[in-house]
Amino acid sequence: MGISSKTRKNIWSKSANRCSICKIELFSKKTDRDEFNIGEECHIISSKLDGPRHKPNIDNYDISDNLILLCRNHHKEIDELTDTYSEELLRYIKLSHENWVKNTLDKSINKGKSNKPRFLARITSGKELLNIVSDSYGYRTDYDEVENEEDAKYIGGVLQDLTDYGDLSGMVEVYDKVQMGLQLNELLKDLEQKGYYLFGEKNIEKMKFKNGETDNWSIATLVIKKKDNEEVIKINLDKKK
Known part of the structure; x- marks a missing residue:
């Protein structure tokens, strides 16, 4: 092959x-x-x-x-x-x-970060999540500090599952992608029930290699935060002025 x-x-x-x-x-x-x-x-x-x-x-x-x-x-x-x-x-x-x-x-990245705040949108649907991880060549992941082995296994498993979905997405048909979106929707619900939100985005980044050549790579960023984390900004869109 x-x-x-x-x-x-x-x-x-x-x-x-x-x-x-x-x-x-x-x-x-x-x-x-x-x-x-x-x-x-x-x-x-x-x-x-x-x-x-x-x-x-x-x-x-x-x-x-x-x-x-x-x-x-x-x-x-x-x-x-x-x-x-x-x-x-x-x-x-x-x-x-x-x-x-x-x-x-x-x-290295964290050492060189500026003080400028960076905002990621919360992912609320399996279809949206699949679009972020699909056809990505690389992943940046982060999560809140875990307090016990059970949480460590759970968060680690979720992040591993997300990268696996991304790797598989390029090898399946449209029907299978719809099913994957449904499965990811259930993953998001389970994550929220356990007290977490998932944030993310996908960007195209120019990669430069040793031989001087460049290529555009899709990089997915995935961040898991606790619901009560002070960094999570909650906006009520239904509130009337």
């Missing part, structure tokens, strides 16, 4: 052009004139019968969940040392690296 352009953008952006094991920069200028790329999109589960960690009867081996970005040396290492680099370990390495990238970027 082959790795799609969207999937390729997904794994490179989440890995920030770094090897998931050694963190080395993968795409750079070796000299002032030459471009040098040592990055490889590696399968966690091989589609080949005699390939590393092969499992049969998987519909698509080329999805982002089955791919990890590595340098050439570590690609060779994980495929030769399969007893050491099991499927479970590689999934842990992939998740840990992507979380490291996200946390590093979030710290």
Whole structure:
């Protein structure tokens, strides 16, 4: 089937052009004139019968969940040392690296924020939410401080579900998108019953790469806030002047 352009953008952006094991920069200028790329999109589960960690009867081996970005040396290492680099370990390495990238970027962004307030609209329908996450190449997520493990699991699960819906939206038919919108509507109701609001937006941002090329990427921003958070501004549109 082959790795799609969207999937390729997904794994490179989440890995920030770094090897998931050694963190080395993968795409750079070796000299002032030459471009040098040592990055490889590696399968966690091989589609080949005699390939590393092969499992049969998987519909698509080329999805982002089955791919990890590595340098050439570590690609060779994980495929030769399969007893050491099991499927479970590689999934842990992939998740840990992507979380490291996200946390590093979030710290950098927050450090450089100005004092100018930024407003996000509350999302009130599943259709509206699906439009925000659909065909997005990247996600910025935030949430209020959680107070216990149960809340942490719930909020983490909601944010993971939203990014999963976004990744799946480009691979389904119109009928399925209508059903997804309905499911997201129920998710919003459940979120509100548990005392939270969801805010968000989608913007087109120009991304610049090491080789000087640029591309426009859809980035979805999703923020979960407690209803009683002082940052939530409530406007009564029904109030008469």
